[in-house]
Amino acid sequence: MATSGFLTHIYAPLPRVKCSECGVKTVEIPWATKGSGFTLLFEAWAVQLAQEMTVLAASRELRISDDRLWRLLRRTVDRAMANQDLSRVRSVAIDETSWRKGHKYVTFVFDYDTKKLIFGVEGKGSDTLKKFAEHLESHGGQVQRIVEFCCDMSPAFIKGIGENFPKASITFDKFHVIKAANEALNKVRVRESKETPELKGTRWAFMKREGNLTDREKESLKKVSLSKKRLQTGKAYRLKTILQEILDAGSTLTLSDARGQLKGWCRWALTCRIPEMKEVAMMIKRHMDGILRWFHSRMTNGLLEGYNSVLRAGRGMARGFRTSVNVILKSLLTAGKLDFGFPQNVWNQL
Structure with a gap:
């Protein structure tokens, strides 16, 4: 933290309590996530910066290593995705995009009604639809309730939709x-x-x-x-x-x-x-x-095309980290409209 323009470090050991049933435990504090090493305010600031600039530039602004920032972002996005509610998803748009030379692809799935990115996975084969179906079921959704898909004429997508979403109609973009x-x-x-x-x-x-x-x-x-x-x-x-x-x-x-x-x-x-x-x-x-x-459906992948600049920025901001995991992570940060659960004021939550 900064006080009157000077960098200030405050060190305070967290108290430990002894429970007859649980044993010795460190007291949980309301202003930081357990095991994070950062306050919630710092995490919220880090996420905001990472959404607007490259991870490397954000890490310099935050005065931490970029590798540590990637871990913070991955932990934060994973937490938000774990609480994702997909019970109301009915129509989706799906498309693949290359992120690296050598036929390296990631597949993105958008909720067509809410206009947000809800899933990303490496590859572009029919197995990507199976992985999306599993993700959907594990977050309150049901494959039987998906009635509309919008995609290109990829045989892999057609096969995957037919195998995993039996009641869905396909609109070719x-x-x-x-x-x-x-x-x-x-x-x-x-x-x-x-x-x-x-x-x-x-x-x-x-x-x-x-x-x-x-x-x-x-x-x-x-x-x-x-x-x-x-x-x-x-x-x-x-x-x-x-x-x-x-x-x-x-x-x-x-x-x-x-x-x-x-x-x-x-x-x-x-x-x-x-x-x-x-x-x-x-x-x-x-x-x-x-x-x-x-x-009939009036569905197009214009939604995804509109987000292309955002997703391209996400891929560009993931440069230097040649993994699809970071590409998907950056895309979820910019187009996922995730609820990270940060309180507006951690000092006064009333």
């Missing part, structure tokens, strides 16, 4: 569908740009929505569309744009109309003689029901 169409479009553009100089430097223009294009980008796309070479890139761009309009229609389309339009789009893509767009059409046909589920 529509942004992943558009992403697949954009990737296919770019492959077509790259292939044709070798013989068509007009296509060079137009990647981001083709990725944008028409309403977001600058005048220069509109002119570039106009040149491509009016080209006498009958470029497949122009046709692929129209396919992507119409697919986006179908999936963005929202309440203006009924489920039946959306199914008809999506089937019509698939027929067009399968006969367009563009192999890259054919692959997208086959993917959509395989996952048609899950993609159309959006018109």
